[in-house]
Amino acid sequence: MRGAGAPLGGLFPFKDVHCLCHSCYHLYTMDSPNKQELFEYYNERAPEYEEFYDGGTSAKLFDPALIRKEVAILKKLLPDYVNGRCIDIACGTGFWLPVYERNCAGITLIDQSENALSDCAKKIEKLGIEYKTEMLCDDIFSYPLAEQGYDSAVIAFLVSHLTDDEVDALIASLKTLLVPGGRFVFMDNAWNEVIANIPRSKVSMVTRTLKDGRQFRILKRYFEKQDIQNLAGENNINLEIIYWGKVFFLATGRFTDSPA
Secondary structure: OOOOOOOOOOOOOOOOOOOOOOOEEEOOOOOOHHHHHHHHHHHHHHHHHHHHHHOOOOOOOOOHHHHHHHHHHHHHHHHHHOOEEEEEEOOOOOOOHHHHHHHEEEEEEEEOOHHHHHHHHHHHHHHOOHHHEEEEEOOOOOOEEEOOOEEEEEEEOOHHHOOHHHHHHHHHHHHHHEEEEEEEEEEEEEOOHHHHOOOOOOEEEEEEEOOOOOEEEEEEEOEOHHHHHHHHHHOOEEEEEEEEOOOEEEEEEEEOOOOO
């Protein structure tokens, strides 16, 4: 793992990593035991990660056709809520990047996984958007990010792996990272009767197995609508649930003390 701000020119030749401005905010400062195994899991899973969106790793829970249907819905909805200078937090392989990039004047993609960012770099090159794209390969829990540096933020399938304290820290950081009136988008897993009947808890440590048999224990949480509404109420967020499906949801929010 490279230290914060270390150049990645050899791996990602179109852009070096640098701090965006002198006034920065650390997204997280926590040292969670869950974090390191989570990081290792997603770095090692990167080559097979996008199978998730095709139903390949969720077939035991849902019909893959249902997953593909809901992913298509999210792809259609997401661009309406991303614009200007955007930060994609824990961007992974950049799966959602082709969906929203046309709306953005500048894009920062941050993730700790070099393997995932290698795939993301290929998407950036294919799209021809090197000129407006910056990738940061670092720990999202500690990298210094620009205060009020972004008009929008995308947080896809990250919150479901965070503790309550980490979720609170993420919300606090978003308020600092976004310009007044800036918007963020959450996409994640919805709690439903299918998952409940496995049985599985809404919040628990789960075992994830890679194709080569390696196993990882990571935190996984699911959300009901009331959970999202509580999160908004506790943090002065004007939050709107745009889509709530059987598998996924999309919600967008602004902080209520910011102009619309």
